[in-house]
Amino acid sequence: MGLESLRCKECGADYPLDASYVCEQCFGPLEVAYDLGGLDAGETKRKIQAGSRGIWRYSDFLPFTEHPPAGRSPLEPGLTPLVRADRLAERLGLREVWVKNDAANPTHSFKDRVVAVAIAKARELGFETVACASTGNLANAVAAHAAAAGLDSYVLVPADLEEQKLLATAIYGTTLVGVHGTYDDVNRLCTQLSEARGWAFVNVNLRPYYADGSKTLAYETVEQLGWSLPDRVVCPIASGSLFTKLGRGFEEWRELGLVDGELPAFNGAQATGCDPVAEAFGAGQQTCRPRQGPDTIAKSLAIGNPADGPYALDLARHTGGAVDSVTDDEIRAGIRLLAETTGVFTETAGGVTTAVLAKLAERGDISADERVVLYITGEGLKTLDATRELFEMHEIDPSLEDFEHVVEQDRAAASGTVS
Amino acid sequence: MAVTVKIPAQLRVVTGDEDEVAVDGGTVGEALEAVFARHEDLRERITENGDLRRFVNVYVAGEDIRFRDGLDTAVKDGDEVQILPAVAGG
Numbered sequence: 273m274g275l276e277s278l279r280c281k282e283c284g285a286d287y288p289l290d291a292s293y294v295c296e297q298c299f300g301p302l303e304v305a306y307d308l309g310g311l312d313a314g315e316t317k318r319k320i321q322a323g324s325r326g327i328w329r330y331s332d333f334l335p336f337t338e339h340p341p342a343g344r345s346p347l348e349p350g351l352t353p354l355v356r357a358d359r360l361a362e363r364l365g366l367r368e369v370w371v372k373n374d375a376a377n378p379t380h381s382f383k384d385r386v387v388a389v390a391i392a393k394a395r396e397l398g399f400e401t402v403a404c405a406s407t408g409n410l411a412n413a414v415a416a417h418a419a420a421a422g423l424d425s426y427v428l429v430p431a432d433l434e435e436q437k438l439l440a441t442a443i444y445g446t447t448l449v450g451v452h453g454t455y456d457d458v459n460r461l462c463t464q465l466s467e468a469r470g471w472a473f474v475n476v477n478l479r480p481y482y483a484d485g486s487k488t489l490a491y492e493t494v495e496q497l498g499w500s501l502p503d504r505v506v507c508p509i510a511s512g513s514l515f516t517k518l519g520r521g522f523e524e525w526r527e528l529g530l531v532d533g534e535l536p537a538f539n540g541a542q543a544t545g546c547d548p549v550a551e552a553f554g555a556g557q558q559t560c561r562p563r564q565g566p567d568t569i570a571k572s573l574a575i576g577n578p579a580d581g582p583y584a585l586d587l588a589r590h591t592g593g594a595v596d597s598v599t600d601d602e603i604r605a606g607i608r609l610l611a612e613t614t615g616v617f618t619e620t621a622g623g624v625t626t627a628v629l630a631k632l633a634e635r636g637d638i639s640a641d642e643r644v645v646l647y648i649t650g651e652g653l654k655t656l657d658a659t660r661e662l663f664e665m666h667e668i669d670p671s672l673e674d675f676e677h678v679v680e681q682d683r684a685a686a687s688g689t690v691s
Numbered sequence: 692m693a694v695t696v697k698i699p700a701q702l703r704v705v706t707g708d709e710d711e712v713a714v715d716g717g718t719v720g721e722a723l724e725a726v727f728a729r730h731e732d733l734r735e736r737i738t739e740n741g742d743l744r745r746f747v748n749v750y751v752a753g754e755d756i757r758f759r760d761g762l763d764t765a766v767k768d769g770d771e772v773q774i775l776p777a778v779a780g781g
Contacts, residue, residue, distance in 0.1 A: 294778055297736060300744075463779045464775070479779060513781045579779060
């Protein structure tokens with residue numbers, strides 16, 4: 273029982289568990305290979321239930337020999353709410369929809385999960401500086417967890433990111449670097465820098481460990497559904513890492529006997545302005561054609577050259593799911609729909625996910641008896657500009673008459689709409 | 692055309708720790724062939740059936756060659772051809 277090696281996903285070559293991410297034989301991605309054979313399902317379940325109120329309760333399935341790892345930052349992400357969304361389901365004509373609100377993490381996105389794992393690994397491997405290439409949420413998380421752990425950090429982002437994401441990064445005392453270019457340009461620069469600098473780039477040379485943090489979203493879903501699997505999941509795709517690791521998390525627990533049933537159908541969600549995975553899915557291709565010059569309000573998903581694209585395609589196909597994309601207007605409507613029916617205010621990426629759920633419902637892809645989980649990966653306050661034009665405020669003088677007028681207007685507007 | 696092909700850390704085991712190789716060639720494909728002529732082991736690691744493997748990115752002057760003409764992308768004197776892993780990010 274424990275960790276075996278870093279193993280190439282393409283050719284199976286094994287490497288030591290250090291800061292590397294690429295197979296020297298075939299250039300394929302490395303991932304952490306576990307030996308879960310010695311785990312007893314009943315005992316593991318009890319241990320999880322007696323564990324911490326966050327991701328470290330799953331540390332048997334995370335890339336450490338020490339459980340939980342000594343180098344973990346004091347900010348523990350995880351155990352975010354999974355809420356039943358009957359009003360959303362009703363609006364879409366579905367039976368059972370659950371919202372996994374992963375905005376309820378220390379820096380308000382799912383990235384806290386992967387970063388918590390990467391930072392603990394960075395400390396175990398002796399790094400003193402951590403860094404990342406980010407579309408925003410990762411930037412927030414790396415800066416915060418590095419601050420909490422007392423590590424230096426460098427955060428590289430496209431210079432045109434949402435102001436909220438820049439502010440919510442710089443405040444933690446990181447060195448924030450805005451690069452003139454797309455996320456893919458930032459990523460290339462970080463790939464080069466990871467060779468030149470002896471730093472832990474969480475999503476480059478520590479990527480195999482980092483990515484495993486996303487598995488905890490699957491474990492939590494199973495636990496919060498009373499140790500059962502959903503029939504379908506809808507999840508955003510940027511690099512495809514979260515999407516594929518969600519699949520891995522469910523698979524590991526099925527293999528171990530912690531949960532019974534089929535793997536859920538995997539539906540991926542992208543924005544039309546940057547949808548290389550959805551395009552390849554639609555065209556029946558095995559790999560993604562990289563996209564130049566992304567153009568979407570969903571900046572956190574704007575990766576034109578998705579590292580896990582081929583694996584995301586494979587997962588969507590073999591589980592009977594799909595990968596769809598939605599326009600900026602549909603994304604705004606998605607943000608609004610989720611907020612109005614669940615009280616959860618999500619960023620643009622969550623608008624993408626909600627809009628794809630609406631699209632699947634409309635297309636009749638979801639059957640009447642399905643239990644669907646919608647993964648909301650980030651907080652609405654991070655992308656306020658996207659919602660600015662969706663509403664008007666009533667401005668009045670402080671008089672009863674003026675207020676009555678507002679109520680009348682409001683009733684007239686409500687009776688004029690179907691919803 | 693004299694160009695410099697930059698070798699990523701993961702492949703330097705093949706080039707005897709050389710981080711760049713100076714070669715002649717009019718296209719990216721020709722430049723890579725010239726590198727393979729010197730370090731034959733590289734061929735199999737980054738190409739498959741005459742094409743780049745799916746997790747290999749190649750850039751000329753910072754631009755991904757898939758946005759140009761792939762291996763037929765022309766290179767000019769002094770250009771840098773950068774080979775990098777495609778498995779980072781996200």
